Amino acid sequence: MYQFDHLVHFVSYPEQTLLKLQEEGLHVVPGGSHEAWGTYNTLSYFELAYIELIGIENEKKFQEAANKKYSLHASYKENRRRDGLTRFAVRTTTIEQDAKLFAQAGLEVVGPERYSRIREDGSEVSWQLLYIGHPKSKIEFPFFIQWDEADTLRRKELTDRGIIAQHPLGNLTLKAVHFVVPNFDAVEQIAQLCGATILKKVNEEENVEYSIILLDEVKLIFVKPIGDGVAWDYMLEHGYGIKKVVISGATEQKHFTIDGAQYEINKK
Template identity: 30%
Template sequence: MQYLKLDHIIHYIHHLENFKFPGHLFTLNQGGQHERLGTYNRLAYLENAYLELLDVYKPETLQKIVKTDEGRVSFPSKIVQDHYSQGMKTLALSTTNINQLKEELEGKGIDVIGPVDMHRENIKGDKTAWKLLYIADPDYRVKPPFFIQWEEREQKRDEKLQALRQNEFTIKSIDLHSTERRHTVNKWRHWFDMEVVSEDNKVTILKLNNNDVLFKISDGPNSGYKSVTIKDSKTTSPYTLIIRGLSYKFEAD
């Protein structure tokens, strides 16, 4: 499978317009509105990915779209499925050729939906465009990551975002629980060509080829994303912040 890397995570937060990270730890940049989904976001750019904080401004629009084939697998659908509980809902893996990726996945017998053309518009009217591809397998225990290809070339996009990135913060790992860990591990390895870094009787650690972010899948009574571990080059000791249903664990670099 072609090169994939972590692009961003999605953290659903109520009343996002009034939210700030404790101590203004992360700078929240203006995102925009996803008109077809009834959602809007704020973005915190870190060294190797970004955090998308998401909220719903038109719940009736989101409720309608999640009843469609595309909507039930769309990135905000887990908000409705979780009855609007706050927390991390899913994550995106970036690709540079989403059409080729679709062919590769279908060649492995994986059902997909997309590519779907998307855009968001900020208060100045500036639009950002991208394409999304979703895995349509109905048998997952944890909402799987989806795929994204930005309209801008990667180098140009990176140059534009460089001034916004807080490079002292690097996402190291993402922790999730599954009521059927072996099932989830097998699916993720098949879908994303992930390799097993280590495994014991409680935890399996996976990673993508050519990407250092680890995915720690643990046995748990409830399936879902639980925490994000971030290296902080400006601290001398670890600390943890539990914010709106998601644990942010920081390690000294």
């Protein structure tokens, strides 16, 4: 079974973005260093789904990591290191089989490879990553992660450490991630690979078509502009990719942009 794991928000200084999001009522905590990649992070959890704020702390190691095809570091570099929502990860427990399946489906596969990160308290957390892509695809595929610990153990440990905790703004849930795309070819392939169904809709007033994938409890909402409107304007200014993240369960409605990323926070 595939589940939404986390959303990557690349920023210049994760510790500063942490403070900005805390001011908006989110529970955000320091993470640690990815020594192999030259990056470090801060984290905001919504149960086991989370937003990861990543910054660079070692330029040489980051450049080496960015040479890996289809990696999230390559994405950030190719996007001219523009801060904002960059990629998302899908959680799996069958990463070795997934690699074979995706290769058989005609995708290019990088990994799986094992990684780890040192927390601020000196403890280590470890996982495996799998990157996939296609040279002709106009949007980036998700990457896949398999944690070494089972979800039940991770949830308990993260809760005991205060990493998973109540948000000051309420009992928040990561509800949806919105994308702007040129077509639904890759979207349909993502759904097929993850064994998910697609809901298709058209909004003629906004001049958009939607393809919606439900991954666990998180909606992946892919928007294709078909004429003038908000989505068309966004595409012209920012290109294709992740437009915003939607969070629900708040005590008040908020919509703000922090370090290149749009956050929409709703009561329901």
